[in-house]
Amino acid sequence: MAEPASRSSSAVSPAARGAGPERVRLGCRRAATPGEIAAHFVIRHQVFVAEQGLFAGQDRDAHDDDPATIHVVGTADGVVCGTVRFYPLTRKPGRWKGDRLAVLPGYRHHGLGAPLVRFAVRWAGAQGGQLMEAFIQPPNVSFFEWLGWHRVGGLVEYARIPHQRMLIALSADPPAPGRRGMRSQPARAASGS
Numbered sequence: 001m002a003e004p005a006s007r008s009s010s011a012v013s014p015a016a017r018g019a020g021p022e023r024v025r026l027g028c029r030r031a032a033t034p035g036e037i038a039a040h041f042v043i044r045h046q047v048f049v050a051e052q053g054l055f056a057g058q059d060r061d062a063h064d065d066d067p068a069t070i071h072v073v074g075t076a077d078g079v080v081c082g083t084v085r086f087y088p089l090t091r092k093p094g095r096w097k098g099d100r101l102a103v104l105p106g107y108r109h110h111g112l113g114a115p116l117v118r119f120a121v122r123w124a125g126a127q128g129g130q131l132m133e134a135f136i137q138p139p140n141v142s143f144f145e146w147l148g149w150h151r152v153g154g155l156v157e158y159a160r161i162p163h164q165r166m167l168i169a170l171s172a173d174p175p176a177p178g179r180r181g182m183r184s185q186p187a188r189a190a191s192g193s
């Protein structure tokens with residue numbers, strides 16, 4: 001089980017905005033309880049089905065039933081409002097794939113998306129992974145580049161819209177996080193699943 005990872009942000013929710021620079025505690029952790037797992041799926045549905053229409057009806061797939069898949073929730077002051085999912089690619093040893101990165105609209109641009117991505121990268125690296133790949137919607141490519149990912153090849157179609165394949169090298173001992181960093185390395189990653 002991962003230790004919760006957290007940092008503070010000066011503002012995060014619509015309620016907090018306009019109410020002054022309150023300190024809001026952000027966190028990322030593996031969804032552990034039935035309630036957290038349910039919340040993870042609700043957020044994905046709200047973002048990828050209802051908001052973006054990327055998937056019709058539901059966005060779950062076989063990876064969600066695979067015990068090797070890590071489902072993560074991101075929180076703001078304890079409210080679950082973000083997700084990411086990642087899993088090893090069994091046909092490519094050392095390779096991991098990340099997807100379903102989402103932050104609910106009212107909580108965006110306050111620093112939760114980046115630590116969710118870093119959480120996945122650090123966890124997979126701690127598991128001995130060498131490379132993580134993701135298919136990124138074009139508006140988010142610069143966000144991932146800012147996080148250290150790089151583009152590979154051109155745009156490819158996924159879920160009926162173009163996506164950019166991107167990669168990042170994984171490390172069992174990543175550099176210490178900088179100003180934007182997140183203490184998100186799983187304390188006992190090897191115990192996962």
Ligand SMILES: CC(C)(COP(=O)(O)OP(=O)(O)OC[C@H]1O[C@@H](n2cnc3c(N)ncnc32)[C@H](O)[C@@H]1OP(=O)(O)O)[C@@H](O)C(=O)NCCC(=O)NCCS
Nearest residue numbers: 101102103108109110111112113114136137139140142143
């Ligand atoms: C993509 C997403 C997860 C980002 O979440 P977020 O919580 O807004 O991200 P953060 O607040 O951590 O962003 C961190 C930094 O990156 C910047 N940033 C965010 N999105 C960016 C983008 N598309 N391009 C460049 N920079 C970006 C933010 O401004 C922030 O910088 P700052 O701290 O200096 O202000 C969120 O917008 C989302 O859920 N979108 C809908 C679902 C989606 O598109 N998922 C990804 C599919 S590939």
